[in-house]
Amino acid sequence: MDKKPLLIIQMGVPPQPIAQVVGEQRLWFSAALAAEPRELLVIRPERGERLPLPDAVAGAVVSGSWSMVTDRLDWSESTAAWLREAFHAQLPLLGVCYGHQLLADVLGGLVADNPKGKEIGLKKVTLTAQGVNDPLLRDYPAHFDAYLTHQQSVLIPPPGAQVLAYSDQDGCQMLRYGPHALSVQFHPEFTAAIMTQCVRNSANALRAAGHDVDRLLQRGQEPLWARRLLLDFVAQIEDHPANFIPAA
Numbered sequence: 001m002d003k004k005p006l007l008i009i010q011m012g013v014p015p016q017p018i019a020q021v022v023g024e025q026r027l028w029f030s031a032a033l034a035a036e037p038r039e040l041l042v043i044r045p046e047r048g049e050r051l052p053l054p055d056a057v058a059g060a061v062v063s064g065s066w067s068m069v070t071d072r073l074d075w076s077e078s079t080a081a082w083l084r085e086a087f088h089a090q091l092p093l094l095g096v097c098y099g100h101q102l103l104a105d106v107l108g109g110l111v112a113d114n115p116k117g118k119e120i121g122l123k124k125v126t127l128t129a130q131g132v133n134d135p136l137l138r139d140y141p142a143h144f145d146a147y148l149t150h151q152q153s154v155l156i157p158p159p160g161a162q163v164l165a166y167s168d169q170d171g172c173q174m175l176r177y178g179p180h181a182l183s184v185q186f187h188p189e190f191t192a193a194i195m196t197q198c199v200r201n202s203a204n205a206l207r208a209a210g211h212d213v214d215r216l217l218q219r220g221q222e223p224l225w226a227r228r229l230l231l232d233f234v235a236q237i238e239d240h241p242a243n244f245i246p247a248a
Contacts, residue, residue: 004058005039006234009079011065011098012046018197025063025189032189032227036234045075051082059092059237061230062099064187068152069101069111080106087181092237094230095183097150103183104175107158114153117209119169120199121216122223123148125186127174131164134176136232144225146173146186147195153185188230192219 010025022028026042033040041057043049054060062083067073083106086093095103101111125146131137154172157163164182165174176182187194199206199216206213 003038004056005041006033006237007052007057007060008040008042009051009060009062009099010042010044011063011076011079011102012044012067014066014198015201017201018194022191022194022197028189028191028194029061029063029230031191032230033234036231038234045079046073048075051079054082054086054089054091057091059094059234060086061233062093062095062102062183063189064097064099064150067098069098069105070152076102087177090178090180092233093177093181093183094233096189097185097187100175100183100185101152101154103177103181104154104158104161104172107161107177109154109158109161109175110156111152112155113151114155114170116169118149118151118206118211119153119167119185120149120202120206120211122146122195122220123167123169123186125165125167125173125226127165128163130162130176131174134162134164136182136229136236137164140225140229145220145223146184146188146226147190147223148186149195149198150185182233184229186226188226188228190226192222 008029013024043051080102083103105111122145124143126143153170157172157175162176163172164176167173170185173185203213
């Protein structure tokens with residue numbers, strides 16, 4: 001029997017100056033997951049596209065967005081309701097950036113503007129003790145680099161959630177909500193080219209906020225561990241969610 005598709009929930013589109021150079025989220029995730037062959041089903045709630053029943057897909061990845069969770073947009077709130085249903089159905093879930101915040105919000109966490117300001121660029125992510133022992137992360141280094149660009153953060157995680165990683169600017173870089181669901185503030189699907197366009201698109205605002213734009217535009221090594229997390233999440237998905245993560 002054919003595998004069920006992996007659902008990519010694309011939460012809007014990038015600003016045109018970014019999209020016309022590097023495309024949009026569906027292309028970024030498709031390229032990032034090329035080494036993990038599985039049919040992708042891309043749904044865009046902001047266009048009124050309906051999300052499938054949770055049992056029709058093998059798992060779901062919720063993308064980043066240029067909207068804010070606290071704006072409570074209708075299409076975002078309808079996605080939140082679907083995520084609540086999918087979570088209780090034990091569908092494997094991975095939230096990314098906006099998806100990270102939305103999933104935390106759905107499950108009772110607090111999302112708001114980060115009091116330390118916008119976090120952007122290639123940053124160091126550090127695993128907590130719980131992260132080091134997490135079944136998905138046991139082979140990961142204690143510190144790894146990842147691409148980030150966000151104004152809001154999960155300031156208080158949901159009750160019962162485990163904080164798996166943090167950065168200097170954000171205490172909730174990675175959260176686990178149960179054996180089948182986790183989320184990351186960073187962007188495992190980003191490449192240097194995508195990060196560069198995000199910086200260029202916001203260059204004036206970043207300078208006004210005191211960021212060193214020239215430094216942000218310097219390209220280092222691609223953050224392979226961050227990319228691997230996305231691949232490892234998908235590799236462990238089975239069509240039966242009970243098989244998603246092996247017992248500790």
